[in-house]
Amino acid sequence: MTFTSAVSPAVSPATSLAGFDPRSGSLVERALFNHRGLVVLLCLLVTVLLGWQATRLQLGASFEKTIPTHHPYIQNYLAHQGDLSGLGNAVRIAVANPSGDIYDAAYLETLRQLSDEVFLIPGVSRLQMKSLWTPSTRWVGVTEDGLEGGPVIPDGYDGGPRSLERLRANIARSGEIGQLVALDGRSSVLFVPLQARDAQGRALDHAAFAQRLEALRERYESRGVRLHITGFAKIVGDLIDGVRAVLGFFALAVCIAAGMVYGYTRCVRSTLLVVLASLVAVVWQLGLLPALGYTLDPYSILVPFLVFAIGMSHGAQKMNGIMQDMGRGMHRLVAARFTFRRLFLAGLTALLADAVGFAVLLLIDIQVIRELAVAASLGVGALIFTNLILLPILLSYAGVSPAAARRSLRAEAAARAASGDLSENSGRFKPDAGLWAVLDRFTQRRWALGTVLVSALLGAGGWVMSTQLKIGDLDPGAPELRADSRYNRDVAFMNAAYGAGSDVLAVMVKTPDGQCSQLSTLNRIDALEWQLRQLPGVDSTQSLALLNRRVLTGLNEGNPKWYEFLPNQDMLNTVTAGAPRGLYNDGCNLLVLSVFLRDHKADTLAGVVRHVEAFAAANDTADVEFQLAAGSAGIEAATNIVVHQSWTRMLVLVYAAVVLLCLVTFRSWRAVVVAVLPLLLTSVLAEALMVALGLGVKVATLPVIALGVGIGVDYALYILSVTLTELRAGRSLSQAYHRALLFTGKVVMLTGLTLAVGVATWVFSPIKFQADMGLLLAFMFLWNMLGALVLLPALAHFLLKPAARSVPAVAPPPAAGRAPGATAAVPQ
Structure with missing residues (x-):
């Protein structure tokens, strides 16, 4: 791959429109610019077509998309889903009486009406729904006549x-206090x-279902009760409501990016074209999603923001190159073609790195992560056409x-004059060279050594801190939502x-058909149940073994001495x-041990x-097998395991792909x-930042590091490509790095700040995981930019050496059809 010099000499006749040979350049360039x-x-036609397709894009979410369907735990859950009563996707609606307790006729009538309405909502599993008014909610008591219920x-x-008194007695004997009825008796659950x-x-x-729940909340709270709703469907509804608010951040990002680019160029037309090309890429991406059968969900809603920001980054590089060449007197068409030659391969490599990430x-x-990857990859693919091809045209x-x-x-000439760059033999900056002089110091041994040592210390400290990073x-x-959100309240x-959360982890116990009540099996479940109740984070358990203990105690006047199994199989049956x-299920070949947890924190689930x-x-035998996992907490535990396994593998693959692309591009290890x-270094520090912010690695944060690596390599590609070309031309590292800064340094800083500021606005999102993503990405963009401007030249001092001089001090005027200052790449 050939990269050309950043700095061009005076204009020759070949750079004017009349003297330019349109047959010059590569086949791709001729095919594009000659037509x-x-x-x-x-x-334009593609934009119109995909713009129409984008109007069909739907915003939604699915419970199944957020779980690892091929993990053994989830496979176990799906295999027995029909036998598991409400241990998957469920909603709990607590109906509170703020002016008294539930033993109130008006409250109970309101609860009955609400229960009937919820029962009829499409999507409700009606046979498994429970409330005080459903026939499946029963009591069992022991009287002088035996068991009654x-x-x-x-x-x-x-x-x-x-x-009402009979109801109070029935509830006390039902075992539902702490489950369907609050401990203080002031609310009950659907x-x-x-x-x-x-x-x-x-x-x-889920979005429509959540809207129905909110409509019920508004209507019934006007009757004097208070509704508290939890469950995945409600989370999705709140996320989608937040997403609609987040769409305003897209307009803000456009304004910020346009303002920063205009502040750099002071040119309205070129700024608008850069923004237009980036927006066209977003339109193409959004149009391709419904065409391929995809929807947009709360986890991938931020991808269009990233695509636009990446497009502005690459577009600014193209605009900067054309602006510099036109400043030297080139015709705009010639300048566009020369800029295309200089930057197309570097930009293509950078975008491929993004796509691989x-x-x-x-x-x-x-x-849900796979769909995010598809949406982002489509957006990057669109950028190859819109920002690398359409924008220069x-x-x-x-x-x-x-x-x-x-x-x-004028700015370039002033910078070159201040640095002494017009004198090929100086190789050092003048004292008044400003920012470029400061950055040039990192190419000198003392500063380079200090920078590498400080970076090593930061990396070591970050790595030690990152070892505390939790999964889940x-x-x-x-x-995903703010701590003070309605849902979290x-x-x-x-x-x-209720003394326990809605986090339930269910252990499934498989037995032969009709053998679920065997004494040996129930004894094993009883032993596991007792052990689990001793673990931190476990509030209570429920199983057939525990029911046998309670029934036996009840049959003996509640005497705790009878809180045991009888070695009598007929009684157990x-x-x-x-x-x-x-x-247990109808075939009596599956038992369920439900573990009610205090929370679903990573440590609780892992324990x-x-x-x-x-x-x-x-304890597994040929006939009895203990299987994980069902319940909301069980499914989340499986998700945490997949995330943990994917974390390291993802980073290794991302970096392997980036290394391969850089090796193909630079041809130098x-x-x-x-x-x-x-x-x-940036990745390690980002993990340390996650620890400091109290963020775990989960579905929402897992893609962030990969995105930051893929996008962050852009800076190094642009700066290092020019630096290597100058080194291969025989110039010193100081001169080579200076020319890279003149050509692309300002734009790297501009785009780094633009990307960081654009995503930093997400911290104001009502959705917390979007705010977390924005903060992490902004950190990574800034640190990657600093790494390219500071650590890169310091490392180059020790690893990159200039080649034997291959060009004269003053380059001759460019030949017709050749980009000004172009030099052949010398493999290092």
Whole structure:
């Protein structure tokens, strides 16, 4: 691959339109620029078509897309999904009476009406729904006549004092206090399991379902009760509401990027064209998604922001090159073609690095991350056409304003004069050279050594801190939302009122058909259950084994001495026959041990999973097998395991791809080391930042590091490509780095700040994980920019050496059809 010099001498006749040979350049260049009108027309037609397709793009989310469907735990859950009562995607609606307790006729009537309405909402698994008013909510008691029972709502209930007293007694005997009824008796819960698909086979629309719940909340709270709603469907609804608010950040990002580019160029036409080309890429991306059968979800909603920001970065480089050449007197078409020659391969390599960084995410077995990878890759693919091809062609028509071109030339000449660059033998900056002089110091031994040592210390400290990085959620509630969000306040209410959260991890126990009540099996479950209750973070458990203990105690006047198993299989069979089906299935070949957790923090889940796996390894037999996992916490535990396995593999693959692309581009292992080490430092420091901010590695944050690496390598590619070309021409590192700064340094700083500021606005998002992504990406963009400007030249001092001089001190005028200052690349 050939890179050309950044700095061009005076204009020759070959750089004027009349003297330029349109047959010069590569086949790709001739095909594009000799048919400019056709290229613009085709891009216009594609934009119109994909713009129309973009209007069909839907915003939604799916529970199944957020879980690793091929993980063994999830496979176990899916295999027994039909036998598991509400241990997957479910919603809990707590209905509180702020003026009293639940033993109030008006409250109970309101609860009945709400229960009936929720029961009829499409998507509700009606057979498994539970509330005080559903027939499946029953009580069992021991009287002098033996075992008695019935529905919690007593027969003949009329709302009178006698009925309410019977209801109070039934609830006390139902075992639902702490489950369906609050510990203080001031609220009760509607447990609403959801179906994955409706009767027509369509996936559940979580956003529409959440809207129905909000409509119910608004209507029933006007009747004097308070509703607290938790569950995945409600989280999705809140995320989508937040996403609609986030769309305003896109307009803000456009304004910020346009303002910063205009502040650099002071040219309206070129700034508008750069913004236009980047927006066209976003339109193409959004149009391709529905055409390929994809939707946009809360996790991938920020990808268009990234595509636009990346487009502005590459577009500014193209505009800068054309502006400099026009400042030297070139015709806008000639300047566009020469800039295309100089930067197309560097820009293509950078975008391929971005695409690879995104594509690696396809290896993660979580559909929502894979769709994010597809959306981002489509956007980067669109940028190859819009910002590397369409933008130079548009600028070949419009050019830049003469004032902007002259200003660019004056600024470059002043910088070169201040640095002494006009004297090839000086090789050092003058004292008044300003920023360029400061940056040049990093090419000198003392500063370079200090920079490398400081970077090594930062890397070591960051690595030590990054070892504390956790996998999964570190906070209760929904970390995707703000701590003071309505949803997290509802979670806090549930935890306080019911003594346990909605986080349930279910262990499935497989037995032969009809053998679920065997004494040996129930004894094993009882042993595991007792051990789990001793673990931190476990509030309570529920199983057929525990039910047998309670029933036996109840049959003996509640005497705790009878809190044991009887070695009598007939008795166990009798108790099992009357047990609720949530504890075992109809075929009596699957038992469920439910573990109610205080929260779903990473350490809590990991501790329970480790213990169950160790128990299963010691107690599984040919007939009895303990399997993980179902329940919301069980599914999250499986997700954490996949994220943990994918984290290191993803980083290795991203860096392997970046190293390979850099090696193909630079053809020098030394140059690869110089380009990649600053990226590694940034990745380590970003992990340390996650620890400092209390962020865990999860579905929302997993893609961030890969995105930061893929995008961050752009800076090194642009600066190092010019530096290597100058070194291969025989110039000193100081001179080579100076010329790279003159040609692309300002634009690297401009785009680095533009990217960072653009994503930093996300911190104001109502969605916390988007704010976290914005903060991490802004940090990585800034550190990658600093690494390219500071650590890169310091490493180059030790690893890159100038070649034997291959060009004279004053380059001759360029030959016709050759880019000014072009030199043949000398492999190092």
